[in-house]
Amino acid sequence: MATPTPTTYALLGLLAVRPWSAYELAGQATRSLRFFWPRSEAHVYAEAKRLVSLGFASAEAAATGGRTRTTYTITPDGRTALRAWLASPPAPPVLEVEGLLRVMFADQGSLDDLIGALEVTREAMAERRQEGVAQVEDYLTTGGPFPERLHLIALMTGFYAAFADLVDTWARYAEEEAGWWTTTEGVGLTPELRALLERVVAGEPPLG
Amino acid sequence: MATPTPTTYALLGLLAVRPWSAYELAGQATRSLRFFWPRSEAHVYAEAKRLVSLGFASAEAAATGGRTRTTYTITPDGRTALRAWLASPPAPPVLEVEGLLRVMFADQGSLDDLIGALEVTREAMAERRQEGVAQVEDYLTTGGPFPERLHLIALMTGFYAAFADLVDTWARYAEEEAGWWTTTEGVGLTPELRALLERVVAGEPPLG
DNA sequence: GACAGCATGTAATGAGTTACATGATTAA
DNA sequence: TTAATCATGTAACTCATTACATGCTGTC
Numbered sequence: 061m062a063t064p065t066p067t068t069y070a071l072l073g074l075l076a077v078r079p080w081s082a083y084e085l086a087g088q089a090t091r092s093l094r095f096f097w098p099r100s101e102a103h104v105y106a107e108a109k110r111l112v113s114l115g116f117a118s119a120e121a122a123a124t125g126g127r128t129r130t131t132y133t134i135t136p137d138g139r140t141a142l143r144a145w146l147a148s149p150p151a152p153p154v155l156e157v158e159g160l161l162r163v164m165f166a167d168q169g170s171l172d173d174l175i176g177a178l179e180v181t182r183e184a185m186a187e188r189r190q191e192g193v194a195q196v197e198d199y200l201t202t203g204g205p206f207p208e209r210l211h212l213i214a215l216m217t218g219f220y221a222a223f224a225d226l227v228d229t230w231a232r233y234a235e236e237e238a239g240w241w242t243t244t245e246g247v248g249l250t251p252e253l254r255a256l257l258e259r260v261v262a263g264e265p266p267l268g
Numbered sequence: 269m270a271t272p273t274p275t276t277y278a279l280l281g282l283l284a285v286r287p288w289s290a291y292e293l294a295g296q297a298t299r300s301l302r303f304f305w306p307r308s309e310a311h312v313y314a315e316a317k318r319l320v321s322l323g324f325a326s327a328e329a330a331a332t333g334g335r336t337r338t339t340y341t342i343t344p345d346g347r348t349a350l351r352a353w354l355a356s357p358p359a360p361p362v363l364e365v366e367g368l369l370r371v372m373f374a375d376q377g378s379l380d381d382l383i384g385a386l387e388v389t390r391e392a393m394a395e396r397r398q399e400g401v402a403q404v405e406d407y408l409t410t411g412g413p414f415p416e417r418l419h420l421i422a423l424m425t426g427f428y429a430a431f432a433d434l435v436d437t438w439a440r441y442a443e444e445e446a447g448w449w450t451t452t453e454g455v456g457l458t459p460e461l462r463a464l465l466e467r468v469v470a471g472e473p474p475l476g
Numbered sequence: 477g478a479c480a481g482c483a484t485g486t487a488a489t490g491a492g493t494t495a496c497a498t499g500a501t502t503a504a
Numbered sequence: 505t506t507a508a509t510c511a512t513g514t515a516a517c518t519c520a521t522t523a524c525a526t527g528c529t530g531t532c
Contacts, residue, residue, distance in 0.1 A: 065519070066366055073373035083483050093372070096365040103520055105485060127484070127527050139376070146377030150366035151383045153435060154390035157304040158274055158358035160427060163419055164300070164333035165281035169354030170349070177358045193469055200465065211461055212372055215445065216465045218474040219368060225473055226434055227361060230427045237423065241301045254418055256426045257408065261401055264424040265433055273491070291511050311492055323514060335499050346527070 062113050070097050070143045071107055072116055075134040076142055077206070082130050092213070095220045108132055114139050157181070157227075163234055174238050178231040189224035192217045197224050209230065229268050270321050277353045278305050279315055281323055283342040284350055284404045285414070290316050290338050299419070303400065316340055324349050365389070365435075371442055382446050386439040397432035400425045437476050 074080065076087055081101075086104040093099075099107075108130075111117035116138035120131045134142075159181030165176045194218050199210055240250060249257070259266045282296055284289065295310040301307075309316075315337075319325040324346035329336045342350075367389035374382045404425050408416055414421075448458060457465070467474045 061441070063518095067519080068371055069373075071367070073376065076373065076376050077275070081483085082485080086484090093369070096363050096368045098362065099519095100521055102485080102522080106520085116466045122341070124483095124528075129483080140374055142373070146370060146373065146385070147381045150370055152389065152396070153367065154306065154362075154364040155304050155428075155431065156306075156362040157427075158422060159361065160304045161274065161278055162354060162358055163423060165277075165284065165350070165354065166420070168350055168418075173355045177354070181355045181360065193471075195366065196465055197469055200469075204376065209375075211445065211457055213470075214436075214457065214461045214465050215371060216274045216368060216444055217468055219365075219434075219443075220363075221439065222434055222473065222475045223378050223431070226427075226430055230423075230430065233426075234423055237419065238312070248284065249422065251421055253422045257404055257422050260422075260425055260429045261405055261408075262303075264400075265430065267430045269492095276489080289511085290513080294512090310494080310513080314492085332500075332511095337496055337511075 062110050064114060064116075064141070064145075065098070066102070066151070067107055068110060068114070068116070069097055069142060070099075070144075071104065072134065072138055072142050075111070075132060076139065077209075079131055080134040082132065085132060092216075095188065095216070111138070133204060134264055136251075156209075159231065160229075166238065170199070171238060175235055178235050178238075182228050182231045185224040185227045189221050192220050226267070233267060270318050272318075272322060272324075272353075274309070274359070275305070275307055275315055276318060277311065278326070278348060280319060280342065280350050280353075282324055283319070283340060285349065285417075287339055287341040290340065293340060295315065297470075299403070300424075303396065303424070319346070322349075325387055342407070367435075374446065374463060383443055386443050386446075390436050390439045393432040393435045397429050400428050411461070434475070441475060 069091060070093055071085060074085060074092075080088060082105050085108055086101045089097075089099065089104050090101065108117070108119075111132065112119050115135060117132045117134055120133065121128045122131065123129075159177050162174060162177040164170075195204075196213065198204055199207065199213065204210070237250065237253060256266050270322070275363065278301055279293060279297065282293060282300075288296060290313050293316055294309045297307060297312050315392065316325070316327075320327050323343060325340045325342055328339045328341065330339065331337075367385050368384060370377075370385040380452065403412075404421065405411055407421065445458065445461060464474050
């Protein structure tokens with residue numbers, strides 16, 4: 061028997077706003093959830109079917125020529141399930157930073173490799189931040205498809221932008237320290253790193 | 269044929285420091301990588317075998333009674349592979365925040381649910397931050413097992429603590445706004461949210 | 477009528493998890 | 505000698521991905 065996952069509810073949440081075709085659902089999930097709940101397009105198609113098998117959505121198949129276009133609509137059971145999920149405790153945030161992994165093992169590679177890895181990480185985040193900003197700007201100028209949800213979008217984008225800024229700050233910091241720790245034998249802490257640690261322990265903002 | 273993943277290299281990086289038994293490897297992965305590369309204990313055991321099948325590590329099985337204890341050691345091929353990986357570009361950071369998902373669909377649930385979800389998220393992060401701090405304090409007072417890697421640990425903990433602080437700040441912000449947006453019809457943006465958006469667009473730090 | 481791109485999936489595979497099993501070691 | 509806990513996995517399963525297939529639609 062199928063069991064719902066957070067991804068199930070992520071899509072159910074979209075269906076609560078309005079019915080979507082499978083294609084639209086995949087597109088909307090990408091546009092509005094990708095930053096903090098990234099899933100592949102193919103998976104959205106599969107998960108939509110699961111929503112039906114769970115009784116959370118109904119599928120209306122309209123034949124467009126030899127091809128069928130399926131439109132998904134949330135059911136009363138689906139609304140109930142969504143509300144129940146919203147009342148349950150969420151899992152803690154999950155973070156995966158490959159760039160940080162590179163830093164942890166930096167002593168096994170070259171300084172250039174490390175700088176390069178940090179740059180790639182920074183640039184990838186900056187690009188994504190820019191995508192988020194573009195979306196928000198669109199809303200502010202042309203209104204966008206769901207103006208009544210702008211406050212939620214603002215909060216989401218604000219968080220993501222702040223995260224991107226954090227990655228940026230941290231990577232610059234690491235790059236500066238990198239030159240020192242890969243050229244010095246015996247190691248120890250720079251005054252900057254020691255100060256960082258003290259701020260961490262004191263519960264203060266460690267960076268910037 | 270087996271293909272390496274970032275997780276493969278995460279463990280290989282640990283083996284580059286010194287040989288470990290499977291159990292120690294699992295423990296060390298948990299202690300030092302969990303915050304930004306979380307993997308289950310069972311998976312570490314499986315991945316260790318893969319390192320061997322890839323030729324990146326050798327396994328020495330010592331019989332302790334009826335039970336064998338396997339010790340893994342990095343091979344020259346393994347060191348080469350690790351260096352090659354360090355020279356390759358990393359994937360962008362991945363973020364999964366279920367609490368943010370709750371915020372996005374908050375209009376389908378109650379205000380209490382939302383506040384509760386944000387609290388749980390904040391508390392879970394605060395606890396983890398505290399674990400990181402405890403580790404670092406241990407290093408500062410008693411030295412710890414790898415004092416020569418303290419600068420790397422500092423950088424890692426600093427990042428994670430900053431992330432935890434960010435989640436905290438954002439969640440408080442969201443909680444304050446929550447009362448407003450769930451009680452007001454028609455919506456629109458509060459002056460605070462509008463200012464947030466403007467900072468995002470301007471490329472400034474959006475929060476605090 | 478061909479070619480690009482929109483629309484809608486299926487198939488194969490794999491990374492990772494949870495739950496469990498079982499031997500060894502220590503403390504009571 | 506029981507119980508806890510340390511140590512080492514295996515089995516079963518599933519979430520999710522990548523790669524591919526195929527029909528439709530406008531346009532040159």
